[in-house]
Amino acid sequence: MTSAAVRRTPAEKHEERRRALAESALTTLGELGYARASLREIAANSAFSHGVVHYYFTDKLDLIVTCVRQYKATCVHRYDGVVDEATTPDGLARAFASALVRSVVDEAPMHRLWYDLRAQAMFTDELREAVLAIDATLEEMVWRVVERYADLAGAAPVVGPAAAYGLLDGLFQQALLGHLTARPGALAPLEGEVVRLLPTLVAPVGHHRHAPLAPP
Template structure:
């Protein structure tokens, strides 16, 4: 009777998968601490030492997971933007018809404007940095590509088959969002006012 002999290669592969999964969990934890530090200090004023202190790690342990500040910031931006995109898509999934889709999308933009303010500021900070630092350009282009894809799906969910104007629509939403973000310190708008602004701009696009 032949006994089953474990495949050494399969065991090594499984071990590598477990190690990679554990490493990814740790990187996500570090990213959360990093975002907390960046919200307080901003990109330009935050060092890896600041992030290590915020994470309760040594600088050496931090650089084991991220080789430099650019790699860490890039990981953080991808992480929170993926969550932002996921929430938008979920918000319009159950909506039926143009008006319902617009309301759901405007509601999510309003919620994000009030609850995710620091992380949006970080996004615009990094996007501005990309104009001068080529290291950030790939991640900015990647994320904006995904945002355009998401807006295309939202437009289609609203019943609009012609998506040729999506890039212009994205620029309009982004411009309004950034303006509202920058002006919140001197002009704090309540949720009803934000909802009305986003609804109006979305009705122009859809």
């Protein structure tokens, strides 16, 4: 175990394979959904056989939760570049909106998997912890955009982080459903609606009608 040539510690090779298998499972889950994705199908779409799943994961739920947490890490700071590079409120709104539309198109399987898992968490409470953790992360992600928008506009938010996330998520989910089911023109309204929504979430400092419903 003390060989100098091997940079990867043998115990970390294990974790590396775990991540590789989980990432391969993520694509299959995004293709078939939580219910239809069996361990054999997940393994068939990977480089391993179906028995290896129980070598790296104790349970099917252990695999799923690991996949979900891994997916969470990929999308935490997805829009941080948009937030940092924006110089005007309208510019931030338009860049954020177009980034959302691009994400619907490019990562549709991952998004529908997320909504599938969130719906399953309403039934089986074993998923609730992981799902609520991701939900909080997405809420913070949205809130960074709203706070930055308020700063650029010289205003202050009039809603809490939860409400801002709920409103945006509703528009996003609707656009995703339209994109996956019907004609290709379902994404056009999303961009305009996000640009229209953001100004309604803030108000000029000193003139805001309501205090924030939930303080950060």
